[in-house]
Amino acid sequence: MLLGLFALALVGAQIRISSVPELGARLELEIRPLMPARVYLFKDNQPFRLSPVDALLPLKVDLFYRERLWRNNPDPQVLEVTCNDESHFFLLKGHASFSLPAGHYRVEAYRGLFFIPATAEFDLAAGEDRRVTLDLKSWAEEERHNWISGDDHIHLTRTPEDNDTFLRWLEAEDLSVGNFLQLQRQMDAAGQYAFGPPGEAKRGAYSIRPGHESRSAFYGHVNLLGGRELIRPLSVGSVYANSPDAYPFPAVLFAQGRRLGATVGYAHFDGSQPHSTLLMDLALGHIDFVEVFQFGVLKTKEWYQLLNAGLQVTGIAGSDFPVPLMRLKPWPRWIPLLGPERTLVKVKTSASGGYDAWSAGVRRGDVIVTSGKLLGCRSRDGKEGAKRAGHPGPHQSGVRQARREAGHGSGRAGRTGCTLGSRDCVVPGGRPRVSFGYRAAGILP
Numbered sequence: 001m002l003l004g005l006f007a008l009a010l011v012g013a014q015i016r017i018s019s020v021p022e023l024g025a026r027l028e029l030e031i032r033p034l035m036p037a038r039v040y041l042f043k044d045n046q047p048f049r050l051s052p053v054d055a056l057l058p059l060k061v062d063l064f065y066r067e068r069l070w071r072n073n074p075d076p077q078v079l080e081v082t083c084n085d086e087s088h089f090f091l092l093k094g095h096a097s098f099s100l101p102a103g104h105y106r107v108e109a110y111r112g113l114f115f116i117p118a119t120a121e122f123d124l125a126a127g128e129d130r131r132v133t134l135d136l137k138s139w140a141e142e143e144r145h146n147w148i149s150g151d152d153h154i155h156l157t158r159t160p161e162d163n164d165t166f167l168r169w170l171e172a173e174d175l176s177v178g179n180f181l182q183l184q185r186q187m188d189a190a191g192q193y194a195f196g197p198p199g200e201a202k203r204g205a206y207s208i209r210p211g212h213e214s215r216s217a218f219y220g221h222v223n224l225l226g227g228r229e230l231i232r233p234l235s236v237g238s239v240y241a242n243s244p245d246a247y248p249f250p251a252v253l254f255a256q257g258r259r260l261g262a263t264v265g266y267a268h269f270d271g272s273q274p275h276s277t278l279l280m281d282l283a284l285g286h287i288d289f290v291e292v293f294q295f296g297v298l299k300t301k302e303w304y305q306l307l308n309a310g311l312q313v314t315g316i317a318g319s320d321f322p323v324p325l326m327r328l329k330p331w332p333r334w335i336p337l338l339g340p341e342r343t344l345v346k347v348k349t350s351a352s353g354g355y356d357a358w359s360a361g362v363r364r365g366d367v368i369v370t371s372g373k374l375l376g377c378r379s380r381d382g383k384e385g386a387k388r389a390g391h392p393g394p395h396q397s398g399v400r401q402a403r404r405e406a407g408h409g410s411g412r413a414g415r416t417g418c419t420l421g422s423r424d425c426v427v428p429g430g431r432p433r434v435s436f437g438y439r440a441a442g443i444l445p
Contacts, residue, residue: 025102025124028131030095031109036172037136039089040333042106050078050089050098055165057156059083061326065155065189069162079165081337083325088337092168102126109134112174112336113372114144147346148205148353150177150362151339152225153213153267153291153318155190163201163208170206175339177206177358179225179318183213184235186242196228196261200355209355213267214253218246220271220278222253223291223318226359227262250277254286263359265289267318269299282311289362293317293341293369295324316362317341317369335371344368 031037041048055076057069061083079090102125109118118134138144158166158180170178182192192199192210199210211225217237224231231253235241250271257264265287270276281287292303292315306313319340325331345361346368347353361367 022127024099025126025128025130027098027100027105027124028095028129029091029098029107030131030133031091031111032133032135034094035111035136036090036092036094036168037109037111037134038172038337039091039110039134040108041089042108043100043103045106047087048100048105049087050080050096050100052099053078053080053089055079055092057081059322059325061322064185064187065157065183067322068157069165071161071165074161076165079169083322084329084331086325086329086331088331090169090172092165092172100124102128107132107134108333109136110334110336111136111172112149112339113342113370114138114140114174117334144174146348147344148176148358148361149174149339149342149344150179150316150355150358151175151319151321151342152179152223152289152316152362153294154178154180154321154338155183155213156180156321157189157191158208158210159193160201164203166208167201167203167206170208170338171203173336173338175206175336175342176353177355178208178338179211179223179355180208181211181213181223181225182230182234183215184233185240188234192230195230196226202354205353207355209359211262214250215240216246216249216271216273218273218275219249220273220276221267222250222264222271223267224253224257224262224264226355227257227260229260231256231260251281251284251286254281263288263362265291265314265316267291267320268294269302279311282306282313285312289314289316291316291318293371294320295327296341296371298369312365314362314365314367315369316343316367317371318343341369341371344370 029039039050041050053076054073055069055071055078057067057079059067059082077091077093077096079092081088081090104121104123106119106121115136116139118136120132120134122130122132124130156166166178170176180192181190183189195210201208209226211223211227212230212234213221213223214231215221215235217239233241233245233248236243236245236247238244250266254264266276266278266281266289269291270278278290290303290306290313292299294317303313303315319338321338324340325337331337343358343362345353345358345366347357
C-alpha cells in the first residue's frame with residue numbers, strides 16, 4: 001500500500017515538474033492579417049509538433065472513411081491533422097499560444113494558392129515568452145476576390161458540431177466550397193448528418209455542401225453534388241456493396257440526382273472501372289462535369305480525345321481527400337490538403353459566392369481548373385483578357401481558359417497549347433496567339 005502511494009507521489013511530482021513554466025518557453029504565434037492558416041514547426045531543421053492543440057483529426061486511410069474529429073474544447077484554436085506519420089497544423093483563429101522546449105526553431109505558414117508562403121526563424125530560451133508574427137500577402141492582390149474555388153471530392157465524416165472547425169479549415173486553405181461526399185463500402189462511410197440546404201454549413205464566404213459518391217464495381221464512380229436527398233443504393237456490386245447487383249447504372253442516378261437539384265458527373269475522369277458509360281452519358285447530355293484533374297495529374301490526352309470528338313465536356317478538379325495524403329511522403333507543404341487541385345468560378349465578388357454560385361458555374365461550364373498561379377493574358381492587339389489559372393505540374397504545365405473567351409462561344413472548357421512561363425502561346429484550333437505573363441510566388445522547399 002505504502003509502495004503504491006510512493007509511486008503515485010513520484011508520478012505526481014513528475015507531472016508538477018514537467019508543468020513548471022520556467023522549464024519551457026511560451027510561443028505566441030499570429031498570422032497577419034489575422035486569418036486562419038496552415039503552419040509547420042521545425043526544431044533544429046526537423047519537424048516538431050506544436051503543443052497544445054485542442055482539436056485532432058487522426059486519419060488512417062483504409063477505404064472505409066470512419067475517422068472522426070476530436071475536440072477537447074468546443075471552440076478550438078488549433079487543429080492538428082495527422083496522416084502517414086506526419087502532422088499538419090491549422091491556426092483556426094489566426095493565432096494561438098504554445099508551450100515548447102528551449103531551442104532553435106523555424107515556422108512556416110501557408111494559405112491556399114493565392115498567398116505567398118511566410119517563414120520565420122527564432123530561438124527560445126527556457127522561461128521565455130516570445131511573440132512571432134507571419135505576414136501572409138496575396139500575390140494576386142484584390143483579383144483573388146473575383147474567384148471562388150471548390151473541391152468536388154472530399155470524404156470526411158461530419159456532424160453539426162464539426163462545422164465550425166471544418167469551415168475554418170477551409171478558410172485556412174482559402175477554399176471557398178468543400179463538397180463533402182458520403183459513400184459506401186459494405187457499410188456507409190464519411191457520413192453526413194443531412195443533405196441539401198439543411199446539411200449545408202456556411203461561414204462568411206466559405207461553405208460545405210454534402211453530396212455523395214455512388215460507386216459501382218461494374219460501371220464506375222460518379223459524384224452527385226449538393227442534392228436534396230441521398231439516393232440509395234449508394235453502392236452496387238460485391239466490391240462496394242453486399243450483393244453482386246449492377247443496377248442502377250449511372251444514367252439512372254444522374255436523372256434522379258438532377259431531379260433533386262444535384263450537379264452530377266463522373267469521378268476519376270471516367271469512373272475508373274472497365275465498363276464506363278461515360279461516352280453514352282456525354283452524348284445524351286446526362287452529366288454536368290468530368291473530373292479531369294486529380295492526384296496532381298491533368299488528364300489532357302483523355303480530355304482532348306473527348307473534345308476532338310465534338311463532345312461538350314466541362315472538366316473540374318477534385319482531391320478525393322484524404323487519399324492523396326497517403327500518396328506523398330513527405331507531403332509537399334506548399335500544396336493545400338483540401339483543394340490541392342481546385343475548380344475556380346469567376347464572380348463579381350467573393351461575397352457573392354458560395355456553393356450555389358460555384359455549382360451554377362460548373363453547370364454552365366464557366367470554370368477553370370488549377371493547382372497554381374493566375375496568369376494575366378493579353379492578345380497581340382493589346383487587349384487584356386480575363387485572369388486565368390495555371391497548372392504547374394511536375395512534368396507538364398499549361399493554361400486552361402473558357403472556350404467562350406477564346407472565341408468558341410459555348411463556355412465549355414478548352415486549354416491552350418503552351419507551357420507556363422512561355423511568352424507566345426497558340427490556342428488550339430487556329431485561334432489567335434496570346435502572350436502570357438505571371439508573377440511567381442515564393443515557394444518554400
